Amino acid sequence: MATHRADVQGTDVKHTEAVQQAVAEGGEEHPGTSVRCEPFEPGGDAAIERWTLRAGPYEASVLSLGATLHTLWAPDRDGVSAQILLSSDRLADVLGPARYYGATVGRYANRIADSRITVDGEAHELAPTGRGVTLHGGPDGFANRIWQAEEIVPPGRGPGGVRFHLHSPDGDQGFPGALDVSVAYTLSATGELTISYRATTTRATVVNLTNHAYVNLAGEGNGDILGHLLTLDADAYTPVDDRQIPYGPYEPVSGTPFDFTTARRVGESIHDGHPQLAGGGYDHNWVLRARAEDGGATRAALLHDPAGGRTLEVLTTEPGLQVYTANSFDGAVTGASGTAYGPHSGIALETQHHPDSPNRPEYPSTVLRPGEEFRSTTVLRLSVS
Template sequence: MDTSRRTVLGAAAAAGLTAATAGISYAQENPHARDKERTMKPTRERFGTLPDGTRVDRWTLENGGTRLKVLSYGGVVQALELPDRHGTYANVSLGFDHLDGYLSATTFFGALIGRYGNRIAKGRFTLDGRSHQLSVNDGENSLHGGAQGFDKRIWDVEPFADPSSHEVGLHLHRVSPDGEMGYPGTLRVKVTYALTARGDWRIDYTATTDRATVVNLTNHTYYQLAGEGSGDVLDHQLTLKASRFTPTDTGLIPTGELSRVAGTPFDFRTAKTVGEDIRVSHPQLVTAQGFDHNWVLDKGLTARPEHFATLRDPGSGRTMRIATTEPGVQFYSGNFLDGTLTGPSGRTYRQSDGLCLETQHFPDSPNHPAFPSTVLRPGRTYRSTTVHSFSAR
C-alpha cells in the first residue's frame, strides 16, 4: 500500500475526533471535573538540564478534568493525572520525577518514538533498490529508531490554547537530518498533544520528507490506571478489536504470518483481565515473557480514528478508550521491568507494573511487502491520529 493511502484530511479528522472515540468524558460523568472545562493556558517550568547545558522544560496541560505533563526532552509524557470514581486524582503513567532517570533508562517511559516505532530486523531494509543500515540497539535489531531516536532528542515546543475549540495543547517540532540513525531523507516532524474540553487526549502526528524513507511514529506511555506505583496491572480488564496478531521469532521480529487469535491467549475481543492467560505455556508468550506483540486491528487503516481498545481498572473505576487511524497496536505487558527503576511514588517497577498500547503500523514492515506500507515519499504527508478518552465509574 503506497503512502498516499495514509493521507488523511487533518481538519476533517480533527472535527470528527470526539464523535469517533464514542467515549464518556469526565466532564460529562464526573462532577469533580466539571469546573475544569474552561480552556487553560499551558504552563512551563524547568525540569532539568542536559550534560551539555541544554535546558529541559516540563509543560503542564489541564482541560476537561485531565492533566498532562510533557517534557521537551523526548516529548515524554511525564505524568497523566486522572480522577477515580470519587474524584481523587492519581498519575496513571510510569516514569521518573527527575531528568536523570530518562537519560539513563532504556524503557522509553512516555516517549515519542521515531523514526520507526518497534523493531526492524537486523537494522536493515531496502527501498527503491538501495539498502540502508540503521542504528542497532536491541541485540542485532533496531528498536524505536535506534540508539539516539526521537525519545532522546530535544523538541521545539509551541504551546496553544484555542478559545474557539476549547482545546489546550502543545505543538512539538523537530527536523531529523538525512542519515540520522541511518534513515534516508530530511524528515520534518510535527506532533501535537491536545486536551479537549471533554478531557480527551489526542495525539496528531505529521511528517514530510525530501527523499523516500520509512516512518512509523507512536507514543510509549506505560499505563497503570490504579495509579503509578500501586502494583501490577494484571487485574486490568482489556478489550482489543483485533481478530489477528503477528507472531514473532525469538528476536521478537514478525515472521510475516497473520495468525488468528481465536482459541489462543491473544484473544481480547471480549474483555478479560491482562493476567488471565499471561502465564499460559504458549510458545509466543514464553518467547516474549508475556505479551509483546502487534495486534492487527479489524478496522484496518482508516482516515479517521476509530475505537479499538478499552482498558479498565475495576478498583478505581478509571477507564481508557483508545481510537486510532493506525492499522495495528503493540500491546506490551511490561515484561522487562525488573525492580531496578524507581518511580515518583518511591516504589520500584517490577514485571507488569504497567502496560503499553502503542498505535502503529506493523513492526519490520519495510521487510514485509505484504504488510501495510510505511514508505513516505517527497510531496506526500505522513498523518496519524490517536485519541484517548477517559471516564470513571
C-alpha cells in the same frame, strides 16, 4: 542532536491540591485548557522543558526531551485523582532506564530485522541496537532528542496544548531523507488527550511513530495491571521469533491467550505456557480491524480498572497496536510514589504500523515520499464507570 545529558538530579513537586480542586469543581464549567511551561527541574538545566496542560479534572505534562508524555492525572469513580503513567521525577532516570517511558518513538517504532531496509530499490544500512535488529529508530532515535516546542492556542475555548518540532537530517541513524516532524498534544475537559503526528521528507523513506507510555489505571506504584480488563479490537496478531521479529502470516487470536475480542483480565492467560509468551508476558503487535473509510480514528483498545473505575479508550488511525506488559521491569526505576517498578507495573498500548513493515511488502506500507505528508492521530479517552 545527540542525547541530552545533565548532572543535576532532583524532584518535581506535583500540584496535587490544584488537581483535586479541579476534580471537585468538575470539567463542564472549565472547557478551556490552561498551559504552562517551566524547567523540568527547578534550578536545573532549562534545556528540558516541562509543559503542563490542565483541563477540568485532568492534567498532563509533556517533556521537550523526546516529546515525552510524562504524567497524566485522572479521577476515579470517587473523584480521587491519581497519576496513571509510570514515570520518574529523577533526571538520571529520565535520561537512563526510564528513557522510553512516554517518549515519542521514531523514526521507526518497534523493530526492523537485520538493521536493513530497501526503499525504491535502494538498500540502506541502519544503526543497530543489538540482537540483529534496529529498535525504535536506532540507538540515538527521536526519544533521545530535545524537541522545540510551542503552545497551541485554539480559537474560542476549545482544547489547547503544545506542539513539538524536530528536524532529522538525511542519513540520520541510516534512514534516507531529511525528515521534519511535529507531534501535538491537546487535552480537553472531557478527558481526551489527542496526539497528532505529522512528517514530511526530502527523499523516499519509511516512517512509523508512536508514543511509549506505560499505564496503570489504579495509579502508578499501586500494584500491577494483571487485574485490569482489556479489550482489543483485533482478530489477529503477528507472532514473533526470539528477536521479536514477525514471521509468517497473521495468526487468528481465537482460542489463544491473545484473544481479547471481549474484555478479559490482562493476566488471565499470561502464564499459561504458550510458546509466544516465553518472555514472561505480552510484547506483540495486534492487527486492528478495518480502519474508518474517512481516515478518522477508530477504537483499538479499551482498558478498565474494576477497583477504581478508571477507563482508558484508545482510538487511532494506525493499523496495529503493540501491547507490552512490562515483562522485564526489574525495579531499576522508582516512581514518584516511592515504588520501584517491577514486572507488569504498567501496560504500553502503542498505536503504530506493524514491526518490520519495510521488509514485509504484505504489510501496510510505511513509505513516505517527497510531496506527501505523514499523518497519524491517536486519542487517549479517559472516563469512569
